Amino acid sequence: MMKGVLCSDIYKILAAPQYEYSITMFNDEGEGTISPQEAKWFYIRPVNFMIQAPSGDDAVRPEVYLWKSTDIKDEQTLQVLKRLKNVANQYGYGFTVYDFGSGNLPKKFSHIAMRNMEETKQNDLNESLDGSAMRSYYKLPRAKMVVVHKSRVEEGIKGSRTRNIKEIFVESNGERRRMSTTNLHAARAMTHHLNEGGEYGDKFGSYIEGSARDLENLKALLSELEIGGRSHYASKTMQYINNLKNNLKLAGTPRGYQTQLSTHKELPRIGNTYIDNFANKLGTLGSDHDHNRSFAKYFLLDECKMLSEYLNTIQQNISTDISDPKEITRSAKRVCLGCVPVDGEFEFGEIPDDENKVLMFGNKIVDLIQDGIIKDAVMGICEKPYMEPSDAKFIIAVGNSLLGNKPKKQILLEPELESLKEWANGKK
Numbered sequence: 001m002m003k004g005v006l007c008s009d010i011y012k013i014l015a016a017p018q019y020e021y022s023i024t025m026f027n028d029e030g031e032g033t034i035s036p037q038e039a040k041w042f043y044i045r046p047v048n049f050m051i052q053a054p055s056g057d058d059a060v061r062p063e064v065y066l067w068k069s070t071d072i073k074d075e076q077t078l079q080v081l082k083r084l085k086n087v088a089n090q091y092g093y094g095f096t097v098y099d100f101g102s103g104n105l106p107k108k109f110s111h112i113a114m115r116n117m118e119e120t121k122q123n124d125l126n127e128s129l130d131g132s133a134m135r136s137y138y139k140l141p142r143a144k145m146v147v148v149h150k151s152r153v154e155e156g157i158k159g160s161r162t163r164n165i166k167e168i169f170v171e172s173n174g175e176r177r178r179m180s181t182t183n184l185h186a187a188r189a190m191t192h193h194l195n196e197g198g199e200y201g202d203k204f205g206s207y208i209e210g211s212a213r214d215l216e217n218l219k220a221l222l223s224e225l226e227i228g229g230r231s232h233y234a235s236k237t238m239q240y241i242n243n244l245k246n247n248l249k250l251a252g253t254p255r256g257y258q259t260q261l262s263t264h265k266e267l268p269r270i271g272n273t274y275i276d277n278f279a280n281k282l283g284t285l286g287s288d289h290d291h292n293r294s295f296a297k298y299f300l301l302d303e304c305k306m307l308s309e310y311l312n313t314i315q316q317n318i319s320t321d322i323s324d325p326k327e328i329t330r331s332a333k334r335v336c337l338g339c340v341p342v343d344g345e346f347e348f349g350e351i352p353d354d355e356n357k358v359l360m361f362g363n364k365i366v367d368l369i370q371d372g373i374i375k376d377a378v379m380g381i382c383e384k385p386y387m388e389p390s391d392a393k394f395i396i397a398v399g400n401s402l403l404g405n406k407p408k409k410q411i412l413l414e415p416e417l418e419s420l421k422e423w424a425n426g427k428k
Helices: 002-014 075-090 107-117 184-195 203-227 231-253 255-267 272-281 289-304 307-317 323-335 354-368 372-382 389-402 416-424
Strands: 023-026 041-045 050-051 063-068 094-098 134-142 142-148 164-173 175-178
Touching: 002 023, 002 041, 002 063, 002 075, 023 307, 041 134, 050 175, 063 075, 075 289, 142 184, 184 203, 184 231, 184 255, 203 231, 203 255, 203 307, 231 255, 231 272, 255 307, 307 323, 307 372, 307 389, 323 372, 354 372, 354 389, 372 389
Parallel strands: 063 094
Antiparallel strands: 023 041, 041 050, 050 063, 134 142, 142 164, 164 175
């Protein structure tokens, strides 16, 4: 009898309108129930609490157990914990708090917590939205997303709250900001960011907005490339699009947000000047500079991942001793960023066979290179009796700095560049 009264009071606290919690209850057998008196387990979203009510046959002092997913910092949630503790003590029960993953959650019910905690991209975003005929809401303890629709939401149609979006706002700490995008996953990611104490205009907030903007630019570029039959660049663009989609979806989930935040901190910082300069060299890629700029940004990010490999290739092929290692690193970074200084234009003539493609290209550009270390490395590679695949990749990467230096101002060696890459990767 006492347990039923306690569970009813626990439910009353959690169901208070000011908290806006979603409560799911389970009985002793792990089956769903709508009766607080029958509940053994309470799962509370979006704060990710799991509460176990005491058993009636406890031999020792019975306890109310609560599991939480993260450190609790906001005053409202701390207030809820205090109220739960007080009501448990009022009925003579103890109150113990654990973190998820501490090993104390009974296996019988651990799947319930994990199933509900994991708000992954596999869940339909529409299920987390509710609201009125013209507005939809996604609510977290310390932040909220407000979606304004162009037309009335059809409640009977699945996914209707994810369509016909006019604009999206995010709210936190009494401040409302309009998102520069109507991408729901980006807005949801921003909502999680604000909920975790982030700010709209901080580094990760700007990254979310920028990713959504780049996503739209790349989609437009992809359409243009596909119409023009530019299959190589279309494939590369699609790769960037899929990566951005996945990153934004993950950032809009509790666990994925933390992962994306850590990943973002490890990304190389590429200055706008380098991106703009490289985008200018891609003048014939697409008709819109912003679209080309988004492509340039992710192309250079990929190249920066090759820094250690390019650095190793330089060290293995230069003929002179460099006293300052920083000079070699600077040159390797120039290769990654497509900004090796060059002077002059080049023509690419007929190539007799596949095996000589990279060698001939290296010999063609070596005299144009104005970085002494890189020039020395390219000369060393071209003088080898046998070229390693890593050497070929390095020369191809150096070639990115000559984008636009052909007399016709075409993109570098397309389709010649693709043939070089296939050869370097052992596809021919």
